[in-house]
Amino acid sequence: MIREWKLQPRSRKCAACAQPFEEGDTCCSVLHPNPDEPSAIMRSDFCRACWKQRPPNGMLSSWKARILPVAPPPPLPLELDIAEALLDRWSPPQTEAAAHGCLILTALLERKKILIARSSFEEDGKAFTVYEHRRSGRTFAIEQKHLALDDLEKIQAQVMDLLNRAAEDEDLILQAEAPDAEQ
Ligand SMILES: [Zn+2]
Numbered sequence: 001m002i003r004e005w006k007l008q009p010r011s012r013k014c015a016a017c018a019q020p021f022e023e024g025d026t027c028c029s030v031l032h033p034n035p036d037e038p039s040a041i042m043r044s045d046f047c048r049a050c051w052k053q054r055p056p057n058g059m060l061s062s063w064k065a066r067i068l069p070v071a072p073p074p075p076l077p078l079e080l081d082i083a084e085a086l087l088d089r090w091s092p093p094q095t096e097a098a099a100h101g102c103l104i105l106t107a108l109l110e111r112k113k114i115l116i117a118r119s120s121f122e123e124d125g126k127a128f129t130v131y132e133h134r135r136s137g138r139t140f141a142i143e144q145k146h147l148a149l150d151d152l153e154k155i156q157a158q159v160m161d162l163l164n165r166a167a168e169d170e171d172l173i174l175q176a177e178a179p180d181a182e183q
Pocket of ligand 1: 014015016017018019046047048049050051
């Protein structure tokens with residue numbers, strides 16, 4: 001079973017002192033069980049001062065990042081816009097195929113420096129990498145699957161094909177099926 005992750009993007013303010021984050025600040029982020037719903041994982045963000053004073057208990061994963069200017073983002077090549085839209089569509093993954101698709105898309109977006117791998121953790125014997133969108137602060141926890149090279153190449157080819165076709169016809173994004181190694 002694939003666990004459902006509902007990770008919030010970076011908050012606008014510190015979870016402890018409520019001071020708004022500003023450009024250039026260091027944000028200390030942590031994934032931890034939601035106190036109201038222990039089976040769910042949530043993200044909390046702290047300013048540097050609060051973090052030093054009282055790092056939270058029960059952390060699954062944590063990282064620090066400097067806050068970049070939000071606007072104006074440089075225009076992305078269309079293909080990368082589509083890759084982000086597909087990642088939004090397939091994440092958090094509900095199926096094995098969607099998990100494969102997310103794996104390929106996050107690798108692509110990381111290579112293009114749109115996402116950064118911030119930290120990693122293990123849960124139920126599965127290894128996850130936490131990716132953060134450099135500008136928007138959105139968070140994705142992606143299971144790092146070990147796929148046979150053949151399968152990986154098949155899935156990658158399907159994703160690249162989808163990106164190319166969606167560049168011609170953006171409606172495709174709305175119905176895009178996740179890639180499947182069996183195809
Ligand atoms: Zn604070």
